[in-house]
Amino acid sequence: MKMIEVTTNIAIDEKEIEEDFIRSSGPGGQNVNKVATAVQLRFDINKSAGLPEDVRRRLLRLGGKRVTSAGVLIIHAARFRTQERNRKDALERLIALIRKAAEKPRLRRATMPTRASAKKRLESKRRSSRTKRMRRPPGHSEE
DSSP: OOEEEOSSSOEEEGGGEEEEEEOOOSSOGGGGGTOOOEEEEEEETTTOTTSOHHHHHHHHHHHGGGBOTTSEEEEEEOSSSSHHHHHHHHHHHHHHHHHHHHSOOOOOOOOOOOHHHHHHHHHHHHHHHHHHHHHSOTTOOOO
């Protein structure tokens, strides 16, 4: 059982990753029509034992359109001309995504605007109002 270390406290089993090799578009000449070099990596987020619950939730959200309704993350790699480089690329992208999901989001602390910024904002509104009032035709009454 080979484990892939993502962070110091997160490791995923290699068996949880499923790879399919498909024909790739792009560079490769006639080779493109014969050899399946593109990789489609599948990782079931919900069934992974190595992911903590908070990381699992963030990964589902971070995956976006790449996550199926069943919770399977699909990464398509066809950047390179060889199967091995595409496999490595897909795995690196999966690890990077999990690492990003492992980062805890910083809590937003509500703050009040400073007295100076509030004063500046109100002065700007007064100036704008004065300018618009000056643009009105003479004798224009407000109703």
